[in-house]
Amino acid sequence: DARVTQTPRDKVTEMGQEVTMRCQPILGHNTVFWYRQTMMQGLELLAYFRNRAPLDDSGMPKDRFSAEMPDATLATLKIQPSEPRDSAVYFCASGTGGMGNEQFFGPGTRLTVL
Amino acid sequence: AQSVTQPDIHITVSEGASLELRCNYSYGATPYLFWYVQSPGQGLQLLLKYFSGDTLVQGIKGFEAEFKRSQSSFNLRKPSVHWSDAAEYFCAVGASSGNTPLVFGKGTRLSVIA
Numbered sequence: 239d240a241r242v243t244q245t246p247r248d249k250v251t252e253m254g255q256e257v258t259m260r261c262q263p264i265l266g267h268n269t270v271f272w273y274r275q276t277m278m279q280g281l282e283l284l285a286y287f288r289n290r291a292p293l294d295d296s297g298m299p300k301d302r303f304s305a306e307m308p309d310a311t312l313a314t315l316k317i318q319p320s321e322p323r324d325s326a327v328y329f330c331a332s333g334t335g336g337m338g339n340e341q342f343f344g345p346g347t348r349l350t351v352l
Numbered sequence: 353a354q355s356v357t358q359p360d361i362h363i364t365v366s367e368g369a370s371l372e373l374r375c376n377y378s379y380g381a382t383p384y385l386f387w388y389v390q391s392p393g394q395g396l397q398l399l400l401k402y403f404s405g406d407t408l409v410q411g412i413k414g415f416e417a418e419f420k421r422s423q424s425s426f427n428l429r430k431p432s433v434h435w436s437d438a439a440e441y442f443c444a445v446g447a448s449s450g451n452t453p454l455v456f457g458k459g460t461r462l463s464v465i466a
Contacts (some may be wrong), residue, residue: 242395257377271453279441280458329395340386340446341454345397 240264242329242344250350256318259347261330262311263302269335270313272298272305275346276326284328288335320351344352354379354445356459365433366465373460374427375417375443381409384446385426386454387417391439399441413437438464 243262251257263270271286285295290307298305302324305314317324327348331341355362355378377383384403389395400411407419417428426443440461444454 281456283453286453331396340384340398340401343388343397345395 239351242330242332242342244328244344244347244348247345248348248350250352251320252352253321254319255351256316257320257324257349257351259315259328259330259349261315261332261344263313263330263332264342265311267332267334268270268310269333270307271327271331271333271341272313272315272350273277275329281329284315297309303336320349322351324337325351354383354447354452354455356443356445356455356457358443358460360460361458362461362463364463364465367435368432371428371430371433371437371462373443373458373462375426375428376424376425376443377415377443378415379424379445379447379452381447385417385419386444386446387411387426387428388442388444388456389413389439396442399428423464433462433464435464435466438462443453 245260271289272284274282274284282299285305287307307313327346329346330344333341359374387399389399389429397417399415400409402409402419403450409417430453433438437459440459442459445456446454
């Protein structure tokens with residue numbers, strides 16, 4: 239049963255600390271998405287990659303957020319320094335890039351910045 | 353640009369009653385349409401999708417949706433709701449090229465009462 243996995247599932251940190259979230263896409267999927275979900279804004283696309291290359295990261299605050307794919311089995315989203323307004327659930331999703339871009343979501347990382 | 357509108361933020365139905373969640377989309381060509389469900393504390397799970405062909409699409413958990421091009425709608429239905437259906441439901445539209453991310457609606461929260 240192929241699934242997208244995310245670690246950690248929960249993270250509590252203090253303002254100013256660095257946070258790294260990891261995602262393992264489904265094997266064979268070449269497109270990876272990062273979303274942020276909050277009560278106020280709903281589901282927001284932060285960035286996405288195809289074949290490990292960033293295609294769009296316009297939804298991401300550039301000064302503190304960075305997203306990378308060191309290899310085809312790992313995507314990372316880093317926040318440095320973190321702020322309380324970054325508290326949200328961060329989802330990773332993967333797909334094959336075809337047929338309307340059907341996406342498969344991970345369970346999310348719930349981030350709380352104090 | 354693509355957009356998705358889910359007019360109902362929150363719906364409450366009685367267990368056993370029928371359900372219809374509304375979704376309207378804006379897209380210049382033939383869209384690829386999706387419904388996802390998010391249970392509390394979980395990621396998004398695909399319920400069903402429409403790519404082409406029969407406009408009435410069957411999904412998992414007894415859900416179905418009907419694509420109506422003339423109304424730019426893709427409403428989700430279930431004839432008899434179960435308490436376990438209480439969740440957040442998201443409609444999404446994708447481009448036929450598959451090279452752009454899905455656009456999600458803001459979601460409709462479904463509550464089920466006895």
